[in-house]
Amino acid sequence: MKAGDYSTLIMFVPIILVFYFMIYMPQKKRDKKTREMLNALKVGDSIATVGGISGKIVNIKDDEITIETSIKKTEIVVMKWSVKEIQNPA
DSSP: OHHHHHHHHHHHHHHHHHIIIIIIHHHHHHHHHHHHHHHTTTTTTTEEETTEEEEEEEEEETEEEEOOOOOOEEEEEGGGGGGGEEEOOO
């Protein structure tokens, strides 16, 4: 290898590091925060799903959550990963 090849390689290392800290690290933090939120779900929490459905949790079973969505007490079973946010923690 020539000396010019090494200088090119040395220039790419900082670029790779910048991309790592700007893209990978923030995504990892978001994933951790989402995982913590999903593990903290409990019966009685008001949630919103990624599909726009909001309701109150009435049952949690493994990866499924049953939510009550209206005054008529309609119950819908959704997957746990589809929960976007907790609206009013109980």
